[in-house]
Amino acid sequence: MTDDRPQHPRILVCLASPHSRSRISDELTRRYATDYDIVESASAADALDVLRDASTAATRVALVLSDDLSEDNTHGSVFRFARHLFPDVRRGLVIEWGSWALPRTAELVHSALASTQADCYVVVPRRSPDEYFHRAITELLYAVERSSEQVTPDATIVGPLSLPRVHEITRYLTRAGIRSRVVGPESTEGSDISNSGETAAAGSPLVEVAGGGVLVNPSNADLAEVFGLTTTVPTDSSVDVTIVGAGPGGLAAAVYAASEGLRTLVLERESIGGQAGSSSLIRNYLGFASGVSGADLSDRAYQQAWAFGARFGHTRTVTGMATAEGGFRLTLDRGDEVLTRSVIVASGVSYRRLAVPGLDRYVGTSVFYGATAVEAKAQTGRHVLVVGGGNSAGQAALHLARYAASVSLVVRGPTLAASMSSYLIEQLTAAGVSILTERKIVGGIGTNDELEAVVLRHRVAGDETTVPASALFITIGAAPHTDWVNPTVLRDRWGYIFTGNDMVIEGGRRAWPGERPPAPLESSVAGFFAVGDVRRGSVKRVASAVGEGSVVVSSVHAYLAESRAR
Numbered sequence: 001m002t003d004d005r006p007q008h009p010r011i012l013v014c015l016a017s018p019h020s021r022s023r024i025s026d027e028l029t030r031r032y033a034t035d036y037d038i039v040e041s042a043s044a045a046d047a048l049d050v051l052r053d054a055s056t057a058a059t060r061v062a063l064v065l066s067d068d069l070s071e072d073n074t075h076g077s078v079f080r081f082a083r084h085l086f087p088d089v090r091r092g093l094v095i096e097w098g099s100w101a102l103p104r105t106a107e108l109v110h111s112a113l114a115s116t117q118a119d120c121y122v123v124v125p126r127r128s129p130d131e132y133f134h135r136a137i138t139e140l141l142y143a144v145e146r147s148s149e150q151v152t153p154d155a156t157i158v159g160p161l162s163l164p165r166v167h168e169i170t171r172y173l174t175r176a177g178i179r180s181r182v183v184g185p186e187s188t189e190g191s192d193i194s195n196s197g198e199t200a201a202a203g204s205p206l207v208e209v210a211g212g213g214v215l216v217n218p219s220n221a222d223l224a225e226v227f228g229l230t231t232t233v234p235t236d237s238s239v240d241v242t243i244v245g246a247g248p249g250g251l252a253a254a255v256y257a258a259s260e261g262l263r264t265l266v267l268e269r270e271s272i273g274g275q276a277g278s279s280s281l282i283r284n285y286l287g288f289a290s291g292v293s294g295a296d297l298s299d300r301a302y303q304q305a306w307a308f309g310a311r312f313g314h315t316r317t318v319t320g321m322a323t324a325e326g327g328f329r330l331t332l333d334r335g336d337e338v339l340t341r342s343v344i345v346a347s348g349v350s351y352r353r354l355a356v357p358g359l360d361r362y363v364g365t366s367v368f369y370g371a372t373a374v375e376a377k378a379q380t381g382r383h384v385l386v387v388g389g390g391n392s393a394g395q396a397a398l399h400l401a402r403y404a405a406s407v408s409l410v411v412r413g414p415t416l417a418a419s420m421s422s423y424l425i426e427q428l429t430a431a432g433v434s435i436l437t438e439r440k441i442v443g444g445i446g447t448n449d450e451l452e453a454v455v456l457r458h459r460v461a462g463d464e465t466t467v468p469a470s471a472l473f474i475t476i477g478a479a480p481h482t483d484w485v486n487p488t489v490l491r492d493r494w495g496y497i498f499t500g501n502d503m504v505i506e507g508g509r510r511a512w513p514g515e516r517p518p519a520p521l522e523s524s525v526a527g528f529f530a531v532g533d534v535r536r537g538s539v540k541r542v543a544s545a546v547g548e549g550s551v552v553v554s555s556v557h558a559y560l561a562e563s564r565a566r
C-alpha cells in the first residue's frame with residue numbers, strides 16, 4: 001500500500017560536530033516534529049545528496065542550518081544549492097554559543113551575510129528548552145511561510161497571466177499580507193470556480209476568497225473590504241490629525257499620535273508599508289540583526305497603530321486640500337471629504353522604474369532602487385553598475401567603489417557635466433569608476449537567485465554589449481507625491497515640501513507667515529506638517545522616516561494647543 005499523505009517539509013541540519021548536531025536536532029524534534037521532518041547530515045557532501053533527493057521527491061526543504069560554507073565546483077555550498085533548488089528556503093549559519101568573541105566566527109558571519117549565502121546566524125542551543133534558539137527558528141519558519149507558494153492561499157485569482165489586472169491584484173494582495181495564487185481560466189480549478197455561478201466577461205479576472213464567495217473583477221477597495229480592511233472614512237470633524245500615507249513615516253506618526261491620545265486617521269491609497277513594503281529585506285533597521293522584510297515591519301507597525309486606536313482608510317487617495325474653519329478639508333477619491341484639525345503629509349516618493357525585460361525578478365536582491373549604502377558592503381569584490389547621471393547616482397557609485405571590484409556608471413547622455421557636480425565627476429575618475437555614456441540597459445541575465453550580467457545598447461551606434469553585473473543600482477530620479485497639495489504649501493521645483501527653517505530662505509524671502517518660528521517639520525502652512533521622503537532634504541531611509549514620524553507628533557500637540565487657545 002502506498003502512502004499518499006503529503007510529505008512534511010524538511011529541516012536539514014548539516015554540522016560535522018556530533019554534539020552540536022544532536023543538540024540542534026533534539027531541540028527541533030521536541031518542538032517541530034509534528035509538522036516538519038528533521039534530517040541530519042554530517043558533511044556537506046551528504047547534505048547536497050539530501051537536498052537533491054528532496055527535490056527529486058518533490059519534498060520541500062524549508063530550513064537549512066549549517067556551519068559549512070565550503071564550496072564544491074558543481075553545486076557551490078550547501079546554502080547556495082539549497083536556495084537553487086528551493087527558492088523559499090531560509091538558511092541559518094550555525095555558530096557555537098560564545099564563539100562570537102572569536103575573530104574567525106565574526107568573519108564567517110560577516111562573509112555569509114554579506115554574500116547573501118545565509119539569511120542569519122543561529123546559536124547552538126545551550127539548554128533544553130532554549131527559547132532564544134526557538135525564537136530564531138520560529139522567525140525563520142514564519143518567513144518561509146510568508147513567502148512560500150505552497151501554503152494554502154487565502155484567495156485564488158482566476159485569469160490569464162497575460163492580463164495586467166491579474167498582476168495588479170496579486171501585487172495588491174501580497175502587499176496587504178494576503179496569500180494568493182493565480183490559476184488559468186482553462187485549468188480544472190479555474191473552470192470549477194467559473195462554473196460556481198460567477199462568470200467574468202472576457203478580460204476580467206475572478207477572485208475566489210477562501211471560505212467566502214467569488215468576486216468578479218474586484219477593485220482594490222473591494223478586496224480590502226473582503227479581507228477586513230476598512231475603506232470608509234469619518235466625515236464629521238472629529239479628527240485631530242490626518243496622516244496622508246502609510247509608509248514608515250506615516251505609520252510611525254500614527255503610532256505616536258494615537259498612543260498620545262490624538263484622534264488619528266491614516267489614509268493610504270495603495271498598501272501599508274509604502275516603498276519599504278516592497279523591500280524584501282531591510283538590513284539596517286535598528287533591532288533586526290538578521291534584517292526584516294519590509295512587509296513584516298509594516299505589518300507590525302500597522303497592528304501597533306491600530307491597537308492604539310488609529311483609524312485607517314485603506315485604498316483611499318487624497319486628491320486635494322484646502323484650509324477650513326478649525327483646520328483643513330481634505331478631498332478624497334470617490335468624492336468624500338475629511339475635516340481635520342491638522343495634517344501630517346507622509347506620502348513619500350516613487351523611483352522611476354527601468355522597464356527592462358529580465359530585471360524585475362531581481363529587485364531587492366541584485367537590483368536596487370534608491371538605496372545603496374545598505375547594500376554596498378555586500379558588493380565586496382563584485383562587479384556593480386549604477387544607472388543615472390545625477391548627483392545621487394554619482395554619490396552611490398563613489399560609495400560602492402569602496403567595496404566593489406569594479407563600478408561602472410551608465411548614463412544616457414553624452415557627458416555627465418550637465419547633470420552632475422564637477423567635484424563628483426573628478427572624484428569618480430579618481431576612484432576608478434568607469435563612465436559609460438550614451439548607453440541604456442536593454443536586458444538582464446542571471447540565475448534564479450542573482451543577476452550576472454546586463455545588456456547595454458549604445459544609443460547612437462545601436463551596438464549591444466553584455467557586461468558582467470552582480471548588482472545594479474538605479475537612481476534615475478524620484479518624484480514626490482505632492483500633486484494634491486495646495487500651492488500655499490511651499491515646495492521646491494521638484495515638488496518636495498519645505499519644512500522648518502529650510503523654507504525661510506526660498507527665493508531670498510520669508511515664506512513662513514507666522515509670528516512664531518515654524519516647528520521643525522512644519523510646512524509653510526501652520527498645522528500642515530511633512531515627514532519622510534516627501535520632505536525636502538530628507539535622508540530617504542526607513543529609520544529617518546520613522547524618526548521624523550515620531551518627533552512630529554510633539555509639534556502637532558503644540559499646534560493644537562495653540563489653535564485651541566486662539
Ligand SMILES: Cc1cc2nc3c(=O)[nH]c(=O)nc-3n(C[C@H](O)[C@H](O)[C@H](O)COP(=O)(O)OP(=O)(O)OC[C@H]3O[C@@H](n4cnc5c(N)ncnc54)[C@H](O)[C@@H]3O)c2cc1C
Binds near residue numbers: 248277282533540541
Ligand atoms: C526597493 C526599496 C528598498 C529599500 N530598502 C531600504 C533599506 O534597506 N533601508 C532603508 O533605510 N531604506 C530603504 N529604502 C528607502 C525607504 O523605503 C524609504 O526611505 C521609506 O519608505 C520612506 O518612507 P515614507 O513613509 O517617507 O514614504 P513611502 O515609503 O514612500 O510611503 C508613502 C506612502 O504614501 C502613500 N501615498 C502617496 N500619495 C498618497 C495620497 N495622495 N493619498 C494617500 N496615500 C498616498 C503611498 O502609497 C505610500 O504607501 C528602500 C526603498 C525601496 C524602493
